[in-house]
Amino acid sequence: MELEEAKNKYIQTWGSLATSWGINKTMAQVHALLLISTKPLSAEEIMDTLQISRGNVNMNVRALIDWGIVTKEFVVGERKEFFVADKDIWELFKQITKERKKREIEPVLKVLEDLQKVDDATEDGMQFKKVLSDLSSVTTKVNGMLETAIKADEHWLLSNFTKMIKK
Secondary structure (H helix, E strand, C coil), X not given: CCHHHHHHHHHHHHHHHXXXXXXXXXXXXXXXXXXXXXXXXXXXXXXXXXXXXXXXXXXXXXXXXXXXXXXXXXXXXXCCCEEEECCCHHHHHHHHHHHHXXXXXXXXXXXXXXXXXXXXXXHXXXXXHHHHHXXXXXXXXXXXXXXHHHHCCHHHHHHHHHHHHHC
């Protein structure tokens, strides 16, 4: 397989896999392209490579910047904006984990906390509060594990994960 063919297959596969994780396919493809690029890319270069519209590029690049995994880079002598992705995969993992925790786990914890304030001493009310308490407990543990992963260094997390698997 030639390098360009392999790069294209990677970009397409990454985009397809992303939809399984609830991520926009094009956003994942833009990120994949920036991740394997050896130089900063302009919106035009992204458009040409992925065969997508300028609006699609701009919308997805802005989303990637919001996630903290793509940045703008100044190129001397150029007026266009150029974009780069952080190439450190461990830092990428931690940043995505941090954002997903903030966007998905923390709001669930807040809702569960609010819902547990229901004032109902009936059997139904008690069962409802028990289910919410159990959900909150599990979600809090997941939140703690994610926080640990965000703060951990790569070797600590991998060695502890390996120990868990061996048990």
